[in-house]
Amino acid sequence: MSTNLKTADQVLTDNAEGMSYLNRLPRRVVMLYLPMAVFVFVLLFPFYWMAITAVKPNEQLTDYNNYSPFWVIGPTLDHIKYLFLETSYPGWLWNTMLVAVGSTALSLMASVFGAYAIERVRFTGSRQIGLVIFLAYLIPPSILFIPLAFIVFKLGIYDSRLALIFTYPTFLIPFCTWLLMGYFRSIPFELEESALVDGANRWQILVKIILPLAVPGLISAGIFAFTLSWNEFIYALTFIQSSENKTIPVGVLTELVRGDVFEWGSLMAGALFGSLPVVILYSFFVDYYVSSMTGAVKE
Numbered sequence: 001m002s003t004n005l006k007t008a009d010q011v012l013t014d015n016a017e018g019m020s021y022l023n024r025l026p027r028r029v030v031m032l033y034l035p036m037a038v039f040v041f042v043l044l045f046p047f048y049w050m051a052i053t054a055v056k057p058n059e060q061l062t063d064y065n066n067y068s069p070f071w072v073i074g075p076t077l078d079h080i081k082y083l084f085l086e087t088s089y090p091g092w093l094w095n096t097m098l099v100a101v102g103s104t105a106l107s108l109m110a111s112v113f114g115a116y117a118i119e120r121v122r123f124t125g126s127r128q129i130g131l132v133i134f135l136a137y138l139i140p141p142s143i144l145f146i147p148l149a150f151i152v153f154k155l156g157i158y159d160s161r162l163a164l165i166f167t168y169p170t171f172l173i174p175f176c177t178w179l180l181m182g183y184f185r186s187i188p189f190e191l192e193e194s195a196l197v198d199g200a201n202r203w204q205i206l207v208k209i210i211l212p213l214a215v216p217g218l219i220s221a222g223i224f225a226f227t228l229s230w231n232e233f234i235y236a237l238t239f240i241q242s243s244e245n246k247t248i249p250v251g252v253l254t255e256l257v258r259g260d261v262f263e264w265g266s267l268m269a270g271a272l273f274g275s276l277p278v279v280i281l282y283s284f285f286v287d288y289y290v291s292s293m294t295g296a297v298k299e
Contacts, residue, residue, distance in 0.1 A: 047272070054079055054269035061264050079265030088243050089270060092251035097277070099161055099236075099247060100229035103168035107225045108218065110173050115180035116206055120192060130181055137174035141234045144170060152239055163239040164247070168229050176221040183217030184210065219285050227278050248274040 053061070055075035060067040067073060083089050114133065118126045148167050157163045187210060195205045211218070236250045243255060252270040256263040 050268040050272040054272055080269050083266045083269050091244050092246050092248045096247040099164045100226050102165040103229045104225040107169045107172035107176050111176035111180050114177045115184050119181050119184040133174050134178040145238050159241045167235050172225040179221050180217055183214050187213050
């Protein structure tokens with residue numbers, strides 16, 4: 001009796017034959033090593049450029065006839081000292097951290113409740129509401145900051161960190177909710193039904209069953225929210241005026257650029273140190289981030 005099912009050995013053989021074109025070195029170089037090299041170069045070159053510019057003496061920043069733009073001779077720490085000792089950069093760094101952590105925490109709390117209600121409660125129109133929430137993420141911040149500015153002024157929190165902590169969730173919650181919806185959808189309903197039979201209520205199910213299983217999704221949503229909050233510019237530029245309350249993206253641009261004078265060394269140092277917390281965050285949780293993104297897109 002013939003069958004169309006393939007054995008495991010046949011599947012492995014087919015896969016091996018399918019990738020056999022990479023066994024030859026020229027093809028492997030063209031199809032694998034060269035694209036990877038281009039990707040790594042495009043990814044890491046900006047960090048390299050920021051690093052060498054941050055330690056270049058001023059005369060090497062513009063004199064390309066006598067100095068190579070891709071290397072530094074006699075590095076100096078003057079730009080970094082100026083950044084940390086003669087500007088408000090440490091305060092900007094602290095402000096950015098507080099705003100990013102606060103807005104991320106608020107967004108995750110709201111997103112967890114919204115995603116759980118849409119995916120697990122099963123009320124009429126839940127899918128349509130989920131789509132509308134995601135579409136809200138597509139609204140440009142340049143349209144939202146005008147009505148948000150009116151609210152910020154009415155609440156009396158203009159030129160304070162609270163203005164950013166309360167406005168950033170307007171663009172963080174929609175995407176985080178959509179991401180958690182996909183991850184909650186991947187958790188078997190049988191677990192929740194068994195808990196309901198045993199007498200657990202919705203809050204107990206959410207706290208003791210759903211959230212522990214959704215830790216990778218929560219980490220992924222948290223990384224996403226933290227990164228957007230850390231790099232946000234328009235709201236921070238609109239709602240913050242005093243130098244001591246500025247965040248890194250706004251402070252570096254507005255305080256280190258004076259008319260047509262650009263403090264390139266300090267600018268690059270500020271950008272480099274400002275990107276390190278996000279890089280460190282991704283390096284610690286990259287496995288959770290990838291696994292949660294996989295869970296978010298599967299049905």
